[in-house]
Amino acid sequence: MTPDAPTHLSEEEIINLVASLAGGAGGDLAVGIGDDCAVLGGAQSGLVVTTDLLVQGVHFELELMSPADVGHRSMAANLSDLAAMGANPAYGFLSLGLPAHPQAAFVSQLVGSMVSQGRTYGLKLAGGDTVKSPQVVINLCLLGAMGNLEPLLRSGGRLGDAVCVTGLLGGSGAGLAWLRAGRDPHDPDAADAVAAHCRPVPRLEAGRALAESGRVHAMMDLSDGLASDLPRLARASGLGALLEAERVPVAPAAAVVAEALQGDALGWALAGGEDFELMFTCDPQDVALLTDLVMEEAAGLAVTQVGRLTQGPGVNLKKQGKEEPITYMGYDHFRESAP
Numbered sequence: 001m002t003p004d005a006p007t008h009l010s011e012e013e014i015i016n017l018v019a020s021l022a023g024g025a026g027g028d029l030a031v032g033i034g035d036d037c038a039v040l041g042g043a044q045s046g047l048v049v050t051t052d053l054l055v056q057g058v059h060f061e062l063e064l065m066s067p068a069d070v071g072h073r074s075m076a077a078n079l080s081d082l083a084a085m086g087a088n089p090a091y092g093f094l095s096l097g098l099p100a101h102p103q104a105a106f107v108s109q110l111v112g113s114m115v116s117q118g119r120t121y122g123l124k125l126a127g128g129d130t131v132k133s134p135q136v137v138i139n140l141c142l143l144g145a146m147g148n149l150e151p152l153l154r155s156g157g158r159l160g161d162a163v164c165v166t167g168l169l170g171g172s173g174a175g176l177a178w179l180r181a182g183r184d185p186h187d188p189d190a191a192d193a194v195a196a197h198c199r200p201v202p203r204l205e206a207g208r209a210l211a212e213s214g215r216v217h218a219m220m221d222l223s224d225g226l227a228s229d230l231p232r233l234a235r236a237s238g239l240g241a242l243l244e245a246e247r248v249p250v251a252p253a254a255a256v257v258a259e260a261l262q263g264d265a266l267g268w269a270l271a272g273g274e275d276f277e278l279m280f281t282c283d284p285q286d287v288a289l290l291t292d293l294v295m296e297e298a299a300g301l302a303v304t305q306v307g308r309l310t311q312g313p314g315v316n317l318k319k320q321g322k323e324e325p326i327t328y329m330g331y332d333h334f335r336e337s338a339p
Contacts, residue, residue: 039085039151047090048144048151050081056135064179067106069198070136071113073274077223078140079121079202080276084221085151086211087144089123089204094140097133114140121204149211152280157218157237161281163230163307165222166206166294170254170265171196173225173272178257189260192253200276207278209297215290219280225271226306227326229279231315237281240312243326245319249304270317270326281309 009017039048054077056062060070075092082089094114098107115125123142175197178190185194203221210216218237222229226243234241250269258265269275282290284305291303307318316323 039153046146046148048082048085048087048146049141050078050144051139051141052078052081054138054140056137061179062136064176064185065198067109068113070138071110072117072199073197074138074140075114075117076200076202076276077274078142079117079123079204080200080221080223080278082142082144083202083204083207084219084278085144085146085153086149086207086219087146087151088208089118089121089142090145091126091143092118092123092140093142094125094128094138096128096130096139097135097137098130099135100132110136110138121202146211152207152211152216152219154218154220154233154236155238157233157239157281157309158283159239159309159311160284161217161309162284162287162305163241163243163279163281163309164287164290164303164305165226165249165277165279166203166298166301166303167275167277168249168251168254168302169222169226169275169277170267170269170272171251172200172274172276173197173268174251174254174257174263174265176272176274177261177263177268181261183260189256190253192251193257196251196253197274200274202276203278203298203301206294206298206301209293210278210280210290213290213293215286216280216282219278222275222277222279223273225273225275226269226279227271227315227317228273230307231326233279233281234309234312234315237309238312240310241307241315242310242323243307243315243317245317247304247306249302249306284308 054060054074060073062070079089094111118125171193175193178193179185183190210219218233220229220233230241230243245266248266248269250265254265254268257263287305294301294303314325317326
């Protein structure tokens, strides 16, 4: 993709174009655009940096979520990027756009939730900026510390690696569908799905444990769904992948919501996005060991092997014995059907 290419770019093409214009890593930048975090070198060696932009009406709907929920999910999304590198949270910077006449209660709940969650993981909010905006806009920039560990990148996958995920998938997509359908957010049948969407848990303990194990080859967080994020990891590693539908750990709450709304629980698990679990690759013989390690360090968090890295190119989904390509079927901000 070049500056002279046709318009109507996809989200992936925009990222690739920006990366080509910015240039790659070099000098004091060990890893640049294209991973969950940038990795700094030189005097800043051992630090990773991530930033995320969240816009009202695109990433969250205040009609469906409380300000505290929005703040929690915003911080969780960024902490999840640090978890994907195996980093410990250190400092955060918040830039906040607010409509005219902001109310103290709204700002207190929104930012207080971010600060509270960050403190839980050792992160300190250290600065930022505030402007007037037509809608609420949140930009968080977080710094994480690697200590003496090497960051886990997307590009380290090896042919034949097992592809594994932590936790359960599809809950967030199901929770959003439930809220958008106007259903009761306090309904006990959908409580887990609503919580998965509004109050996701960043897997920092699991990410650090996996990094410390020395047995993980590649890792990233699941923000856009397996159908987009696995192709990103596979491509960064110069490989393809096979994903097995029957192995995908679909959240029970997603199945409950799917039955009530006539939805697709597996579809939410593959492409719903915003589950903020971790996806990693390792030697197949290390899956059991890493599963036990994560369960021990992260309060019983499950690990499931969902597929393997292949010669490629692209990613195929195997379902009921048949294979079909699923590359980049997850969320894309610039796809015509994107919400």
